[in-house]
Amino acid sequence: MIRGMATSIWGISLLWIYVCACSGEGSACPPTPPPVITTQVLIQTGINSSAVSQMPAKPANGTAEADQSDQTAKELPWSSLQIWLVMKAVMLLLLLLCAVACLGSLRQPDIFNLRVKDTMTYNALGLLSWIALLSASRTVWINKTIWIMACRFCSVVLAVALLEISMFPDPGSMDPLAFSEITSVLTVFVSLLLGFYLTSSVKRWSTCIDGFLNLFEVIRALQMQLHALGVGRGDIARVVRYGLVSSWLCARLQRIDNIASKKKKAVYSPFQGLRDAPDVFLSLTDEECEKLEGIDDPCPILWLWVALFLGRLASDGDIPPMASPTYGRMVMLANDAQVALKEIRMTTEVKIPYLYTHTLSAIVHLNNILCAINMGLTLGSCIGAALTSIDSRLTLYGIESYPTSTASQTLQLLLVQSLKCFFVPLLYQACLEICFCLYSAFGGETEEAMIPSDRMVKEWSNELAGLMDLAMHPPHWQAPAFKHSISHVPDIQRTKAQISQSAKKPMKV
Incomplete structure (x- = not known):
């Protein structure tokens, strides 16, 4: 009895607090007159209070964010029109920011x-911009082979x-x-x-281009010393002509060797272009072409001719004699040119063993085939799920299916798997x-x-021709002439005397 009276008093107190809250200023509830308290009202209030007291209490660690959001939702009684306007304002703001960002990215397109x-x-x-994704000129994406694959x-x-749709009764149920x-x-x-x-x-290609550039450095160093x-x-x-012709022939012969057809190899004869070349530094005489045409690799022969011509100049006294360091340096430059030619030939003709390249290629193709199967x-599972999401009877064998995912989830999964199983193997290929x-440098x-x-050999030819014109007319002094100097005359006479004495001596049998 005492407990019932306490419960009744507690219910009356709650009712009084509710009435006071509704009648306060700024409240959302309209002011209501105080209720008439009768015996029936008191009894009903006590029953409600007892039911409230018997309900399990809320856990102490309840989320404060949920209560706060509920209170905020109650404090913002917006209509549907107000919500629509707010969402349109947010979309307009995002559109404005997107337009500003796009205009900022197009300020300096050059x-x-x-x-x-x-x-x-x-x-x-x-290459720092997204234009690289749209440009296909001189890239791997214009090759026919990659699109055939x-x-x-x-x-x-x-x-x-x-096969999956035709063999399985319910392909949409597969994961x-x-x-x-x-x-x-x-x-x-x-x-x-x-x-x-x-x-x-990439390293082999860089080595090849380094050897090709070393040829030009050798030619320019020889020209400067002469x-x-x-x-x-x-x-x-x-000397310059032999050097440039060797560079041009090296590139052209490597290109011809990479062409499999013998018919094309006969058509692209390099010596025909050298006979009719308008450039003085990229031409050969008929006699020189006849001597080089029967040789598989004429480029080292041209540098041999350069070394022999340097020896002839030393014998005539145009350059220091053969025993001098200057002559040794010039011959070493010709030797460096032959080393550069050997590097070019090695990187273009000596490939990585077929055992390694075949294994790598087989693994890449096997991975691409497995990705295609995946x-x-x-694709078959997503097509089955999409059809059964429209109508559960859309199966090949008439079996009703109930997909576990919605159409939007199926589409999302298909997009993710397409990026993973199609574009990645395409990048590997x-x-x-x-x-x-x-390999075809x-x-x-x-x-x-x-x-x-x-293009490079043509630019080298123009540069060396310009250097030759400048060297022949120095700005404030006359061009040097080693042959007319006094210091080398005894050496020249001594060399000629040795040559004449060796010619007079009988050969020992």
Whole structure:
């Protein structure tokens, strides 16, 4: 009885607090007159209070954020029109920020212009922008082979999807994510091997271009020393001509060797262009061409002629004699040119063993096939799930299916698996093709990574011709002439006397 009276008093107190709260200023409840308290009201209030007291209490660690959000929702009694206006304002603000960002990115578009002329001439700053994704000129994406492999990949995907839909009564009930376990380990292994192989290929290409540039440095160093010794213009032009012709022939012969057809090799005869060349430094006489045409690699022979011509100049007194360090330095330059030619030949003809390249290629193709199977299984499962989400009877065998995912979730899964199982194998195929393209540094099989040798040799010829004109007319002094100086006369006479004495001595049998 005492407990019932206490409960009744507690219920009356709660009712009084509610009335006071509703009648306060700024409240959302309209002021109401105090209720008439009767015996029936008191009894009903006590029953309600007893029911409230018997309910389990809220845990002490309840979330304060939920209570605060509920209170905020009660304090903002917005209508549907107000909510619509707020959402439109947010969308307008995002659209304005997006427009400002786009206009800011287009302020200086000329900086990001690629301006690709050849393999080695382009604007590197253009690669810092998204224009690199839209430009396909002189890239691997214009090769027919990579798109042929992409078509084969798509054919495997569609064939596997068709088999899955035709063989399984309910393909939509299959879990597409379970198929991704097929290529999870092999993908990491392929990435590692491709990284090593690509690094090796780039290094070989760099070695080839370094050897090609060393040829020009040797030619320019020889020209400078011959000018410093006062050698005649015609003699210097012959040394420069032999050097530039060897550079041009080196690139052209490497390109011809990479062409598999013998018919094309007969058409692209390099000596025909040297006979009719308008450039003085890139031409040979008929006699010189006849002596070089029957040789497989005429480039070292040209530098042998340079060394022999230097010996002739030393014998005639145009340069210091053979016993001098100057002559030894000039002969060493000719030897450096032959070393550079050997490096070029080695990097272009000596390839990585077939055992390694075949294994790497087989692993890449196997990974791509497994990714195609994975993509096909995922595509078939998503198609089945999408059809049964429209109507549960849309199955090949008439079995009702109840998919576990919605159409939006199925679409999301299909997009993610497409990026993982289609574009990643396409990148692997592109990297593999880049590695093989780097082997053809002078063109022939592929042209994407070809060194612009013709342009470079033409620029070298113009530069050396300009240096020759400047060296013949110094600004404040006369051109030097080693042959007319006094200090070398005894050496020349001594050398000629030794040659004449050796010629008079009888040969020992």
